[in-house]
Each structure stands twice: as structure tokens, then as C-alpha cells.
Amino acid sequence: MERPKNKKFILSLILLIPFVFGGFIPNETMMPAFRMKKIVLDAGHGGKDPGNLGSRSREKDINLAVTLLVGKYIEENLPDVEVVYTRKDDSFPTLKERPQIANNNKADLFVSIHSNSAANKSAFGTETFVMGTKHFEANFDIVKRENSVILLEDNYEENYEGFDPTSPESYMMFNLMSKVYFENSVTLADQIETQFKNRVGRKSRGVKQGPFYVLWTPSMPSVLVELGFLSNSNEERFLMSKTGQEYMASAIFRSIRDYKNQIEGK
Numbered sequence: 001m002e003r004p005k006n007k008k009f010i011l012s013l014i015l016l017i018p019f020v021f022g023g024f025i026p027n028e029t030m031m032p033a034f035r036m037k038k039i040v041l042d043a044g045h046g047g048k049d050p051g052n053l054g055s056r057s058r059e060k061d062i063n064l065a066v067t068l069l070v071g072k073y074i075e076e077n078l079p080d081v082e083v084v085y086t087r088k089d090d091s092f093p094t095l096k097e098r099p100q101i102a103n104n105n106k107a108d109l110f111v112s113i114h115s116n117s118a119a120n121k122s123a124f125g126t127e128t129f130v131m132g133t134k135h136f137e138a139n140f141d142i143v144k145r146e147n148s149v150i151l152l153e154d155n156y157e158e159n160y161e162g163f164d165p166t167s168p169e170s171y172m173m174f175n176l177m178s179k180v181y182f183e184n185s186v187t188l189a190d191q192i193e194t195q196f197k198n199r200v201g202r203k204s205r206g207v208k209q210g211p212f213y214v215l216w217t218p219s220m221p222s223v224l225v226e227l228g229f230l231s232n233s234n235e236e237r238f239l240m241s242k243t244g245q246e247y248m249a250s251a252i253f254r255s256i257r258d259y260k261n262q263i264e265g266k
Contacts, residue, residue: 034264040086040102040110041070042067042098043068043087043113044063044115044146045059046063046090049092049149053117057236057240062115063114066113066252068088071085073249084101084102086101095153096159102219102220103217103219110215110220111188111252113227114226114227115227115228116142117230118229118231119231124232126193126196126204126226127205127208128193129212129225130189130208130222131185131209131215132209132211150213181218181219184263188221188256191255192251195252199250200247200250210224228248
């Protein structure tokens, strides 16, 4: 039998021997483990946009206070996670800029924090939204209210390519959203509502879907948290208090910590 004259060919055969005889078999343990390294926290509204108004409170202030506390707890207890804020003061990042900050930073998670309001002053409780159009009609009022922030922006017609937050027809575009992050988003949202209910003792209105613009473009799992109703005097008083803000922030932090452990397989 004629011997191969190509030394590279012989070397290739030698390198293949461990694979053929089972001495080296690639498996899952050789794949680099996922690590949640960066999270973007978004305090809803801000600057010229006060958000919902209670009898004594402005949504933008409560959102910022709770968001900064969540970031503080993460930095103190999860030193391997970098926290990026869309705002740390009374500024007004646009609705488009908020998820762009997450995308530009290649974040692993996006959490937008808000406070609710309703014409019915007795309405109360927390709810956490993920991107979706299920039960769109039932949630349209809150979706319209949050997305209408763009009407305060300069050149919004051009920047949002004709999107009208007050028109149900404009939301047909959201049916094209990617489902790739949906499951992880729901996992985090469910943990947040569970923490609110079981650890803080708040009424949970559950995990819901909504075509929020701020949840449409992030390239990572994303949720929008509604801390409670500022239109309800008791809930407003709780969310204005230092204790209430600390409790709500702690619940969100614990949810993020547990979610991190879960997806990292710990």
C-alpha cells in the first residue's frame, strides 16, 4: 500500500483518533455557561413628562426612587452584574432612546419601572407586563397612556414613522415582534408578581401582555413593572413612603437575583 505523501493528511488522521475512539467527545459542559452580566434599569417618564399624577405625588419621582434602590441592591449584592440606568435624575430620555440604551450596552435584561392610575379610584394592585398583544383591548388604556409619551417629543411623527399611540390600527406593527425573548420575560415577570404578593403583601393583578413601545425593540428579555395605582389614596401613600419604596425595590431585586440564578443553572 502506498504511503500518503502529504504530512498534513497524516497529521489530520492522528488528530481524529481521539474523536473516533471516544477519548474526546464534545458535550454541553464544554460550552461556555451563560452569565447575566449587565442589566438596564429604566425609571419611566421624567423631566417635562411627570407621568401619572396622584393627589400628592408624581409618577416620575416614585419611579426614579424605586429604580435607584433596585440598582443599589443589585450593586451591593450582585457585584458581578453591571447596572446601567436610562436616567438617574429628573431628565427626559425619549421612549425610543430607552431601549436603545439597553441595545447599545448589549444588556442581558431590561426592566422598566412605572406607577399606574385609573379613573376608578378604588383600583389597586401591581401588574407586570411583557411584550405581546394578548387581551389587547382590555389593556389598551394603559398601553395608550404609556406610549403617548412620544407626543411630548420633538419631531415624533418622523422619529416614530407615523406611529400614533392613540390609534388601535397603529398597533398592528407590534404583531411582527420577535418571540425569542418571550419565555424568559414571562419567567421574570412572574417572579416579580410573586414577590410583590407573597413577600410584600401587595395585591397582584398578574402578568399581562401589552404592545408597549419601550418593550418592542430591546434585544433581550424585558418587562414593564407597574408598582401600584397613584389614583388610589392608600396605595399612593404606600408608594410615597420610604418603607414602601424599599419593599417594592427589594421585591424587584430578589426577582432579578432569582431569575439570574435560574437562567445560569444555579
